[in-house]
Structure formats: C-alpha cells, structure tokens
Amino acid sequence: GAVVSQHPSWVICKSGTSVKIECRSLDFQATTMFWYRQFPKQSLMLMATSNEGSKATYEQGVEKDKFLINHASLTLSTLTVTSAHPEDSSFYICSARERSLETFYEQYFGPGTRLTVT
C-alpha cells in the first residue's frame, strides 16, 4: 500500500515552454502533497505544500507564478513549470501524506520526474 506515482518519469522540453507533472496517490487519500526539487548530489529542497482544495504554500525563494501547483482532489496534484529555462532542469519529486492519525508522520514519495530544458 501507500504508493505514489508520477507522470511523466522524464521529459525534455524547449526553453520557454510549459511542462506539467502529475502526482497521484494510488491507494490512499492524500490530504497533503509536497513538491521537492533535487539537483545532482544535493539534498531534496521543499518547494511547496498543497492541501486538497486550497492554495499551495510556497517556500521562501520559490516563484509561485513559475511553479503552479494544483491539488484538485485527494489523489492528484499537479506541478506546472511555466516558461521553463535550462536552470529549471532538475529532478522533481512529489510526496503525499495520508489522512490518518497512525501514519500522520509518514510521507510517501513518488519515483520522481527528470526535467531537462534545452
């Protein structure tokens, strides 16, 4: 149980275009979803937190107009990188937290999406 999927697993796009990444909780309802970014050999950096049905909360330094997050249902969140540039090339990982007191501390991570902007 507690499986999180991401789609696509990798994407290459041209500079200036937008890319949408989907994150789904497959067998549980996720009240909260998180989006992280990871550069090679570096730590996961939290970009934003989203709760179902409300606006995402962005971490300091993350441009909300560039990284659009939608959490329309308890099983789906999307991250759209708008007007992508080569410096946005990175590994984007989502995670989800279940609506359960027993597992409230646990975040389940997706497999990640490799974005390359040319």
Place this chain on the structure above:
Amino acid sequence: SQKIEQNSEALNIQEGKTATLTCNYTNYSPAYLQWYRQDPGRGPVFLLLIRENEKEKRKERLKVTFDTTLKQSLFHITASQPADSATYLCALGYWDNQGGKLIFGQGTELSVKP
C-alpha cells in the same frame, strides 16, 4: 544558521559489517526525525521514524538513535549486504500551520562490497 549535516564522504564497508551513518543538526528543534533510502534516479523510500521523546528504534537489521541533547541521530545497518548500497537521507520533521514538514540532509552514499 540552521544546518543538517550527514557524512559527506561516501561510506565503503565490507559485506556483513555494520554500517553507521551520522546525521547532525544545528539550530533546529525537530519533533521527529526520519531516515530514507534513495537509489539513483528514484524517489526516497521511507525506512524509519523516531520521535523526539524516543531514544532508539529498530526494524529488522536497521536501528536508529536520536539524541536531542547532542542534536544527532545515528543510523545503523547490521549484517550489511551489497543490496544495501544506496544513498541514505536523514530528514528532520517539524510542525507548522501546514502540518508536518521535512527538511532533508544531503545524504550519505553507502557502498557495501561483497
């Protein structure tokens, strides 16, 4: 400033030995701490959680300790196997008005040689 530091150097050990990974932090007061495993090109996989009022947790060959006075967590893998080779991440958990959040260390790469 706030910092989380894991062994920066890769850890190379022989199969069957115990691997010990360190996570030190400054200027944080985490409510809980988690350890994750990450394989290349994959998302992290949850291993163990330990809360601030707990000293030690075990799960099969894994053991984690949490010393809030020293601001340190140790992660042990006993009877290590080549399949344990991966990057291990520690993550500090804290509460804010969004619920719980995690701050990750940069990870330690473990290589277990047969």
